[in-house]
Amino acid sequence: MTTPNSANSGADVDVNPAGAVRRRARVAPDHVVVRYEGGDLSYAGLDERAARLAAVLAEGGVGEGERVAYLGLNSSSFLVTMLAAFRLGAVFVPLNFRLTGVETGYVLGRSGAVALVCEDGHRAVAEAAREGVDLRLALLVDDDPAIPVQGEPGPAWAPWSGPLAEADPHPEIASRGFADPAILMFTSGTTGRPKxxxxxxxxxxxxxxxxxxxxxxxxxxxxxxxxxxxxxxxxxxxxxxxxxxxxxxxxxxxxxxxxxxxxxxxxxxxxxxxxxxxxxxxxxxxxxxxxxxxxxxxxxxxxxxxxxxxxxxxxxxxxxxxxxxxxxxxxxxxxxxxxxxxxxxxxxxxxxxxxxxxxxxxxxxxxxxxxxxxxxxxxxxxxxxxxxxxxxxxxxxxxxxxxxxxxxxxxxxxxxxxxxxxxxLKDMIISGGENVYPAEVERVLTELPGLTDIAVIGVGDERWGERVVAVVSLAEGVELTLEELRAFGERRLARYKLPRELRVVPALPRNASGKLEKVAVRAMVG
Structure with missing residues (x-):
């Protein structure tokens, strides 16, 4: 048996998380949904705060499909900003707080963000990033005890506590289907411009x-x-x-x-x-x-x-x-x-x-x-x-x-x-005509007692095309020679996969997701 809607089953379902949070606020308004050092939020509190911010963003000219960026560490404000953007049918752009001003500026400009919410600790980066970026609204989080504002923000910023307190909660939540854009995230860019x-x-x-x-x-x-x-x-x-x-x-x-x-x-x-x-x-x-x-x-x-x-x-x-x-x-x-x-x-x-x-x-x-x-x-x-x-x-x-x-x-x-x-694929080393996968070598050698971190890279070599180089950090008081490293690895790795060079460094560079910054590691080797 078919019904008029059977061929389109599920196509009109609203999957906006902001709508789900509002439903939870009606069912269990006092349930603590966010525990955070700057202050906990109940479902009712989270929903109302997101609704107020949505009203502020809308008043500032943010509309459906436009991008709202956030710059800061993990916080309740991050979640409030995301839900406020979702309420308007806007796209949330969480920014990597470890980028420089120039890098952040590239991402801001590339995303076409029209609004930015920023923590005070990242204000200097944001100000450098805003040059040449046409923002309609720049809000500074100024009511989080975990991140007190230092000094006067200046005319470029609107401390958000005032507008949030004065705004009437935005009553509507945009219905969002499966194809509607939600989040725009930029890849870490460890090998070039982030996408x-x-x-x-x-x-x-x-x-x-x-x-x-x-x-x-x-x-x-x-x-x-x-x-x-x-x-x-x-x-x-x-x-x-x-x-x-x-x-x-x-x-x-x-x-x-x-x-x-x-x-x-x-x-x-x-x-x-x-x-x-x-x-x-x-x-x-x-x-x-x-x-x-x-x-x-x-x-x-x-x-x-x-x-x-x-x-x-x-x-x-x-x-x-x-x-x-x-x-x-x-x-x-x-x-x-x-x-x-x-x-x-x-x-x-x-x-x-x-x-x-x-x-x-x-x-x-x-x-x-x-x-x-x-x-x-x-x-x-x-x-x-x-x-x-x-x-x-x-x-x-x-x-x-x-x-x-x-x-x-x-x-x-x-x-x-x-x-x-x-x-x-891009990290594969070709040494003597053989393919060497650094992660395979790293997995084996990371078991070596006293070794705290390792990166394996390929370096140009006249004889082998590329030679395998291990860059490692060691626990305090531990010493390691190339011969000891190779002796440990040869029990589980073919000899052509074993490092031909060892570099010991205090620490290896990793990005916020825990991935090795191979470009920075190669710079260490020179």
Whole structure:
């Protein structure tokens, strides 16, 4: 039997998170949805604050489809700004707070943002970034005890507390469908100019469906948000979903291992997203072995390879780390390793998400790679971006004729269909005619006692074409020779993969998502 709407089933569904937050505010107005050092917010408080900011933005000329940017650390103001933009049908642009003024200016200008909300600690960067950018409205967060305003803001800024207090809450919430733009995130730009990744409300929603299907998430859960929210991994793993499902988000501005452990136990946290470096820091906190982490059901780790020893260590604490793989372009997860497979498939990035397809193809022929054979990882599904912001050339280069997104990551599928990421295609080293994948070498050598971090790069070599170089940092008092490093690695790596040069540095450069800044590492080597 068919109905007049059966052919269009689901097309008119409103998936705007701002609407879901308003519904929760009506059902459970006093439930604390955001716990934050600058002040907690109930659902009613969050909804009203977002409605007031939406009114201020609308009065400042922000309309449907226009871009609203935020510059600052994790905070309740970040979430309020995002929801206010969503209420107007505008696009939220979270900015990387680690960029310089010039870099931020490029992103602001490229996004076409018409409004900017900024924390005081980033005012100088924002002021440098605004040169040549046509902003209609620049609001300074001035009512957060965690970030007090230092000195007079100046005429270029409107402290937002006054307008928020005076505004009548914007009564309407724009209905948003699957194809409507929601978030514009710029890639880290570690190898060049960052590209704007457009994520639709459908991309956000379908990733949430994938997460809810595969992970143990529940209505009313408490999630911990300490990884930077300007990355899609932190924002769309659990935070947005928790907001719309009646839960509580513990927002922390920066990562401190001891404070994070205290949060996990005191607040009976159920889920969190972290990068491996954070978990490594957490693993070293005194008392973690005795801590009650029994409420922690879903810990997703992504952004960089996870050392098997770290997975085993947390398993000993009763916490099964669930590795995932994806990119900003996949909103973020394309694959996920279920908790029950964590130990059996140690080191795997898991299976394709239920509503996402993943395949591995030969980089030369484009044909499907056999199980165990490395190739480029391709993704297709409703969580995949429709393309890059005002960049048809980059979009055309990333998608093939059949609509598959080419990730640029090298990996293989085992006989059971589990994905193992080997490396980035652009980072591959060709030494003596053999392909060497740095991430594979890094995974093995990171197990070396006393080694705290490692990056493997290729350097030009007259004899080999490229030689493999290991750049490492060591624990205090530890010394390491190239011979010792090679002796450790040769038990699991072919000799052509072993480093021919060793550089010891105090620390390796990583970006906010925990990924190695390979350009900066190469500059260290010279």
């Amino acid at each position: 704007g990744v457009l994520l639709t409300h459908g991309n956000v929603w379908w990733n949430s469906v994938n997460v809810d299907t595969m992970l143990d998430t529940r209505r009313g859960d408490t999630t911990h948000a300490v990884a930077p929210l300007f990355h899609i991994g932190a924002l769309n793993s659990f935070v947005i979903r928790t907001l719309v499902r009646g839960g509580t988000v513990i927002v922390r501005r920066t990562f401190d291992p001891a404070s994070t452990l205290a949060d996990l136990t005191a607040h009976r946290v159920n889920s969190t997203f972290m990068v491996p470096a954070m978990l490594a820091g957490l693993s070293r906190v005194e008392g973690i072995a005795e801590a009650d982490l029994s409420a922690l059901r879903s810990v997703v780790v992504a952004g960089a390879p996870v050392p098997p020893s770290l997975i085993e260590q947390f398993a000993g604490y009763g916490v099964l780390l669930q590795q995932a793989w994806g990119l900003t372009e996949t909103a973020p997860f394309a694959t996920h390793l279920p908790a029950e497979s964590t130990m059996a498939k140690l080191g795997s990035a898991g299976l394709p998400m239920p509503h996402t397809r993943v395949r591995v193809v030969d980089t030369e022929t484009g044909e499907a790679a056999a199980p165990g054979v490395a190739g480029e990882v391709l993704v297709s599904g409703p969580n995949v971006t429709p393309g890059y912001w005002e960049n048809p050339e980059a979009t055309a280069a990333a998608f093939d004729a059949e609509g598959w997104f080419h990730s640029g990551d090298i990996g293989y599928l085992d006989e059971d269909g589990y994905l193992f990421i080997v490396d980035r």
